[in-house]
Amino acid sequence: MPASGSTEHPIRVITIDSNKYLVSLRVGYDGVEYIGRLLFTDATTKIFYQDHGGVPGISVLDAVRKAKEFTDAQLQQRCHRALSEKRRFGKLRRTTDEMIEKIKYLNRVAVGLEKGTIDRDGGNQELESIQGQLLEIVQRLRMHAGVEDE
Numbered sequence: 001m002p003a004s005g006s007t008e009h010p011i012r013v014i015t016i017d018s019n020k021y022l023v024s025l026r027v028g029y030d031g032v033e034y035i036g037r038l039l040f041t042d043a044t045t046k047i048f049y050q051d052h053g054g055v056p057g058i059s060v061l062d063a064v065r066k067a068k069e070f071t072d073a074q075l076q077q078r079c080h081r082a083l084s085e086k087r088r089f090g091k092l093r094r095t096t097d098e099m100i101e102k103i104k105y106l107n108r109v110a111v112g113l114e115k116g117t118i119d120r121d122g123g124n125q126e127l128e129s130i131q132g133q134l135l136e137i138v139q140r141l142r143m144h145a146g147v148e149d150e
Helices: 060-068 072-084 090-115 120-144
Strands: 006-016 019-029 034-042 048-057
Touching: 006 034, 006 060, 006 072, 019 048, 019 060, 019 072, 019 090, 034 060, 034 072, 048 060, 048 072, 048 090, 090 120
Parallel strands: none
Antiparallel strands: 006 019, 019 034, 034 048
């Protein structure tokens, strides 16, 4: 189980139609396997676009390795797909996704505590930490609500 709901890893920079995109992989654990989602961040506007296709792995490092093995042409195809499905409220979506990942992690820790697979003191501290992180995320939602990407 990762130390948080998800982690983000840089892959590389690609260029499409003279626009540079910083490619990263956000990896989360779904209880069975690690699933990565490619994020393409426009280097100029800092707006990101998420590919809906997954990059599965048996570990975080495995998913990252697979993403790094994609050719530039494969990354460009995935970026075009992400751009064709772009959202109007990207920052709000990213914050919402972050909150959902934290909630999933909160549940995994709580289940681990119930089953006795996680140390009670450490698990309770982790639940407190996650709760604080969730409150911070909720406070950020308001500043992103109704704000369209430029």
